Amino acid sequence: MQTFYWKLQKSSDNQEINTRAARLIKQGEVVAFPTETVYGLGADGLNPTAVAKIFAAKGRPNDNPLILHIARQEDILPLTTGLNANARKLMEKFWPGPLTLIVEKAAVVPDAVSAGLPTVAVRFPSNKLAQDFIKACGCPIAAPSANISGRPSPTNAQDVLEDMQGKVAAVLDGGSCGIGLESTVVDTTSPVPTICRPGGVTYEMLTEALGAVEIDPALQGDKNFKPKAPGMKYRHYAPKEPVYLLEGEAVGLLPQLTARALAAGLKVGVLCGAELAQKIPAHDKLLLSSWGDSLERLAGDLFYLLRDFDRTRPDVILAAGVSEEGLGLAIMNRLRKAAGYQIVTLENGALHLKNDKHLPEFMIQ
Ligand code: AMP
Ligand code: MG
Numbered sequence: 001m002q003t004f005y006w007k008l009q010k011s012s013d014n015q016e017i018n019t020r021a022a023r024l025i026k027q028g029e030v031v032a033f034p035t036e037t038v039y040g041l042g043a044d045g046l047n048p049t050a051v052a053k054i055f056a057a058k059g060r061p062n063d064n065p066l067i068l069h070i071a072r073q074e075d076i077l078p079l080t081t082g083l084n085a086n087a088r089k090l091m092e093k094f095w096p097g098p099l100t101l102i103v104e105k106a107a108v109v110p111d112a113v114s115a116g117l118p119t120v121a122v123r124f125p126s127n128k129l130a131q132d133f134i135k136a137c138g139c140p141i142a143a144p145s146a147n148i149s150g151r152p153s154p155t156n157a158q159d160v161l162e163d164m165q166g167k168v169a170a171v172l173d174g175g176s177c178g179i180g181l182e183s184t185v186v187d188t189t190s191p192v193p194t195i196c197r198p199g200g201v202t203y204e205m206l207t208e209a210l211g212a213v214e215i216d217p218a219l220q221g222d223k224n225f226k227p228k229a230p231g232m233k234y235r236h237y238a239p240k241e242p243v244y245l246l247e248g249e250a251v252g253l254l255p256q257l258t259a260r261a262l263a264a265g266l267k268v269g270v271l272c273g274a275e276l277a278q279k280i281p282a283h284d285k286l287l288l289s290s291w292g293d294s295l296e297r298l299a300g301d302l303f304y305l306l307r308d309f310d311r312t313r314p315d316v317i318l319a320a321g322v323s324e325e326g327l328g329l330a331i332m333n334r335l336r337k338a339a340g341y342q343i344v345t346l347e348n349g350a351l352h353l354k355n356d357k358h359l360p361e362f363m364i365q
Contacts, residue, residue, distance in 0.1 A: 001166055001167065001168075001169065002166075003161070003164065003165050003166055003167070003168055003169065003170060003171060004020075004024075004169065004170035004171070005157075005161070005170070005171050005173065006020070006021070006170060006171070006172050006173065007173045008034070008129050008172055008173060008174045010128075010129070010174070010175070013132055014129065014132060014133075015136075017172065018132055018133050018135075018136035019136060020170075021033075021133060021136065021137075021170055021172060022133075022136040022137045022138070024169045024170055025042065025043065025044050025050070025137045025139070025141070026044065026137070028043070028044065028047055028049050028050040028053070029043070029050070029053070029168070029169035029170075030042065030043045030050070030053045030054055030057055030167075030168040030169055031043075031133075031168065031169055031170045031171075031172065032146040032157075032160045032164055032168055032170070032171040032172065033129070033130055033133050033141075033143070033172045033174070034127060034129050034130060034157070034172065034173070034174030034175065034177060035069075035125040035127045035130040035177065036097070036098060036125055036126050036127040036130070036177060036178050036179050036200075037098045037125070037177060037179050037180070037181060037182050037183050037199065037200060038145045038146070038153035038154060038155050038177050038180070038181070038182055038303065039145065039146040039153070039154045039155065039156075039157070039159075039160045039177065040069065040130075040141070040143030040144065040145065040146055041054050041057060041058060041143055041144055041145070041146040041164070041168065042054075042069070042133075042134075042137075042141040042142065042143040043141070043142050043143070044137070044139050044141070044142070045066070045068045045069075045109070045110075045113055045139060045140035045141055045142035046108060046109070046110065046139055046140065047110075047139075048110040048111075048112040048113075050142075051066065051110060051112040051113055051142050052112060054066065054142060054143070054144065055112075056167075057164060057167040057168050058144060058147070058148055058149045059148055059149045059150075060144060060149045061149070061234065062112075062115060063115050063116075063230050064115060064144075064230045064231045064234065065113060065114045065115035065117055065120070065121060065230060065231075066113050066114075066115075066121070066142040066143065066144050067100050067121040067122065067123050067142070067143060067144070067183070067185075068109070068113065068120060068121065068122050068123070068140040068141070068142055069122075069123050069124070069125060069130070069134055069140065069141040069142075069143050070122060070123070070124050070134065070140050070141075071124065071130075071131040071132075071134035071135045072124070072135075073091060073095055073096075073124060075124075075140065076091070076101075076103070076122050076124075078106060078108060079103075079105070079106055079108065079109055079120055079122055079140060080103040080104055080105065080106055080120065080122070081104045081105070081106050082103075082104060083103060083188075084188060084189075086188045086193050086210055087101055087103055087188040089209060089210060090186065090188065090193075090206075090209065090210070091124075093209045094201050094205075094209070095124040096124040096125055096126035096131070097124075097125075097126045097200070097201060098123075098125075098126075098179055098181075098182075098183040098184060098199055098200035098201055099123065099183055099184050099186065099199070099200075099201040100121050100122065100123040100183045100184065100185045100186070100197075101121070101122055101123070101186055101188050102119050102120070102121050102185065102186065102187040102188060102189060102196065103119060103120060103122060103188055103189065104118065104119055104120075104189060105117070105118055105119050105120040106120075113142050115230060117230075119187070119189055121185060122140075123183055127174070127177075127178075129172070129174040130174075133172060145182060146160045146163065146164060146171075147159075147160075147163050148163045148164075149234070150234065150236060150238060151163060151237075151238075151307070151310075152236075152237045152238075152239070152302075152303040152306040152307050152338070153181075153182060153237070153303050154303070154307075155176060155177045155180050155300070155303050155304055156175070156176050156177070156304070157171055157172075157173035157174070157175075159303075159304070159307055162307075176300075177300075178300065179199075179200040179299060179300065180299045180300035180301065180302060180303060180304075181199055181200060181299045181302065181303075181327075181330050181331070181334060182197065182199055183197075183199045183200065183201075184197065184198060184199030184200060184201040184202075184206075184330070185197040185199070185229055186206065186213075187228055190214075190228075192212050192213065192214045193206070193210055193212075193213050193214070194213070194214040194215070194216055194228060195213060195214070195215045195216060195219075196216050196227065196228045196229035196232065197219075197229050197231075197232060197333070198215070198219070198329040198330035198333050199330045200299070200327070200330070202326050202327060202329065202330070203215060203329055204325070204326060215329075216228045216229070216232070218232060218233075219232065219333055221336055221341040221343075221354075221355070236334075236337045236338075237303070237306060237334050237337050237338040238337070238338050238339075238340060239269075239306050239307070239309040239310050239317060239338065240309075240310055240313070241269070241309060241313065241314055241315060241316060241317055242316055242317065242340075242342065242360075243316075243317040243318075243319055243338050243339040243340070243342065244316070244317070244318050244319070244339060244342050244343075244344050244353075244360070244363075245319045245321055245335050245336060245338075245339035245342065245343050245344065246318065246319065246320055246321055246344045246345075247321040247343050247344065247345050248321070248345050248346065249345075249346040250344050250345050250346040250351065251272075251276070251320045251321055253346065253351075254270065254272055254276055254279075254280070254318060254320050255276065255279040255280045257318055257362070257363060258270055258280050258286065258318060259280075259281075260362045260363070261316055261318070261362045262283050262285055262286060263362075264361065264362040265285075266285065266314075266315040266316050266362065267285045267287070267313070267314045267315045267316075268283075268285060268286055268287065268314055268315070268316055268317075268318065269287045269289070269309045269312065269314035269316070269317035269318070270286065270287070270288050270289065270290075270317070270318050270319075271289050271290075271291075271305060271306075271317065271318070271319040271320065272290055272291075272318075272319070272320035273290060273291055273293055273298075273320060273322075274290050274291065274292055274293055275293065276290075276320055277290035287309070287312050287314050289305045289308065289309075291305075295322065295326060295327040295328055295331060296327065298322070298331055299327050299330065299331055302331060302334060302335075303334075306338055316360065316362075319335055319338070319339065321335065321343075341354060341355055342354070342355075342357060343355075344359070344363070351363055351364075
């Protein structure tokens with residue numbers, strides 16, 4: 001299939017492009033578009049045949065439901081049988097923005113969108129380019145992230161094209177996404193509102209707005225819990241090479257472990273903050289990706305850096321964990337998934353790998 005590439009202008013209403021894109025959506029085709037979180041792969045959310053094309057383009061498992069994107073607060077009303085006080089409070093406080101609400105589903109929403117669940121996920125993005133596109137379509141836009149399932153989400157149009165060229169009708173290029181991590185997903189139907197996926201709207205912001213908020217215990221990677229968001233059970237964000245995530249005191253050992261991996265002849269990818277990066281000497285087999293010291297910068301660059309390792313192909317990747325406060329909770333969730341929960345900690349002076357796996361050779365003294 002031919003994939004149209006259309007560049008959006010931030011300073012204009014892009015009417016002509018949006019009219020063409022909306023025509024494709026009405027014909028049941030799939031169009032990728034920018035939002036403030038990551039790029040989405042959009043289709044008419046009320047048309048099951050169009051929605052099926054999203055799953056096909058991504059290779060997404062059918063049991064992983066999609067988020068419906070709207071461009072006006074009130075457009076949630078026909079999609080749900082009712083909003084409780086918590087849902088209303090969150091809409092008032094955080095919409096438009098990087099917050100997805102799980103609400104009771106109305107019959108008009110196809111089962112293909114909700115993967116057969118009695119609930120549906122809805123978001124009102126703040127990105128003006130996304131809003132104009134959705135308004136032009138005149139229907140809720142079902143959209144997951146615009147990557148092949150399992151890969152890191154795309155945060156610029158080139159990364160979308162890398163995964164979707166030839167598989168979708170058009171890609172709208174709106175430049176880099178500001179936040180860089182997917183939206184926070186909150187289930188408002190449970191007795192205590194529950195974070196199913198951490199994101200740009202943080203736990204701290206949600207508790208300030210609502211009082212008690214739970215975090216889905218399955219997010220810690222404990223296999224005894226089934227995630228409330230079906231998508232959270234899948235391997236995700238993973239570069240093609242093994243990733244080891246250092247947490248707690250083990251983070252400080254990153255320069256040493258890098259040196260050992262290099263000494264073992266491995267090509268080593270390293271992902272860490274600027275301060276730690278300064279302690280790692282240059283080496284021709286070292287691929288060092290460091291972020292400036294704000295969590296916002298790391299969130300914005302994380303998926304791009306992870307995807308970059310698929311281009312530079314190290315043998316192993318070592319990543320430094322961060323504190324789980326604020327945006328750190330969402331960043332650590334993505335890093336843990338990218339690492340397939342291969343988490344390295346320091347216990348009583350010895351390195352340990354979580355989930356009873358074996359440490360790689362170069363980490364054993
Ligand atoms: P994506 O669109 O790829 O960013 O993923 C959307 C996330 O929201 C996935 O983790 C889904 O499993 C989750 N999700 C969507 N709808 C629901 C729902 N009705 N209940 C629980 N989780 C949902
Ligand atoms: Mg996704």
